[in-house]
Amino acid sequence: MRNQSNSTTLIAKIKTMLRRCLFVFIMVFSGLIVTSAQAKVIRFVAEDLPPYHYLNEQGKPDGVLVDIAKELQLHSGLDAKIEILPMARAHHELQTKFDVVMLAWLKTPRREKHFQFLGSMCQSSASLIGLKSNVIQLSQLDDAKRLRTSTIRGYYSEQYLKEAGFSEEHDLVLVSHYKSMWQMLYKGRTDLILTNTRTLKRELDELGLDPQLLEYKLTLHDFPSELHLAANPQFSKLDAQKLKHSLAAIKASGRYDEIVKKWRFIN
CATH class of the missing domain: 3.40.190.10 (Periplasmic binding protein-like II)
Incomplete structure (x- = not known):
């Protein structure tokens, strides 16, 4: 009788362990399905x-x-x-x-x-743009090194200017958003901005800034397009x-x- 009781107990334990393993397997498999779907x-x-x-x-x-x-x-x-x-x-x-x-x-x-x-x-296309009231003559990019030039941090334009010899310590002003860049230019806190010209009108309209006050100072033909x-x-x-x-x-x-x-x- 004791052996039969022990066998019954052992079988019950095995069944419990199998149920737990099955539950864990189902949960893990379900998680893998969800993860795969999310990926x-x-x-x-x-x-x-x-x-x-x-x-x-x-x-x-x-x-x-x-x-x-x-x-x-x-x-x-x-x-x-x-x-x-x-x-x-x-x-x-x-x-x-x-x-x-x-x-x-x-x-x-x-x-x-x-x-x-x-x-x-x-x-x-990319250009250096400034205010008409700020009379600047540029024939090449190096001519802008005596001025303050702004662009957006993280853009390729930052790398482009730094590789050309511009630095934040001297003549490069980096901002986080195009709104800040335009505001700085119109307030005279920077002389030039390097920007994509196709979005110019839309950005200025959004900020209520007059595009007639601007002037293209230099088109950068070697800038990727x-x-x-x-x-x-x-x-x-x-x-x-x-x-x-x-x-x-x-x-x-x-x-x-x-x-x-x-x-x-x-x-």
């Missing part, structure tokens, strides 16, 4: 830079490249969300997270070695190919041009 959500990130990408009055991502990102999502079938972040944080996310795609990142030879560039989203869809090397190669193919497809179909024309009409 499949791509994060399109971009800075606040109208009309390319910005938060509208409802606090939702909006802009011409946001519309293109939505079209890419539909065409590729990938699950994605769009986030508007400060440039420094967007750059950090691109460098450190494997699910992040930057909507528009300037393509440079150095970056091309370390990131995946999936196709051109738009093009722009293509803004690309970009991801870090660890981003899924399969998803990268899907996005690359989708961008080429919506351009070939004319859908890309439709979106761009719509925004140009509104602006």
Whole structure:
């Protein structure tokens, strides 16, 4: 009887252990499924830079490249969300997270070695701009070294100026946002700004600043002009190919041009 009782107790313990193991297995497996599903959500990130990408009055991502990102999502079938972040944080996310795609990142030879560039989203040009009242004659970039030149911290323009010999100790003033940059110029706290010229009118209208007071002092022809869809090397190669193919497809179909024309009409 004692042996039978011991056997019954042992069987009960084994059943209890098996139930616990099964419960743990189900919980772990469920967690893996959730994690896998979450990892499949791509994060399109971009800075606040109208009309390319910005938060509208409802606090939702909006802009011409946001519309293109939505079209890419539909065409590729990938699950994605769009986030508007400060440039420094967007750059950090691109460098450190494997699910992040930057909507528009300037393509440079150095970056091309370390990131995946999936196709051109738009093009722009860069110039040194100042107030008309501030009479400045520039024939080359070096001529600006005796002046205060501003750009946005974390932009390629910061690297470009530093490689040309500008420094924060002498003639380079870095800011965190385009609003601060324009305000400093109009208040005479800086002499020149290095900026993307395509967004100029929209930015000044938003700030209530008169564009007639400005003057192009020097166009930088050697400054890179293509803004690309970009991801870090660890981003899924399969998803990268899907996005690359989708961008080429919506351009070939004319859908890309439709979106761009719509925004140009509104602006």
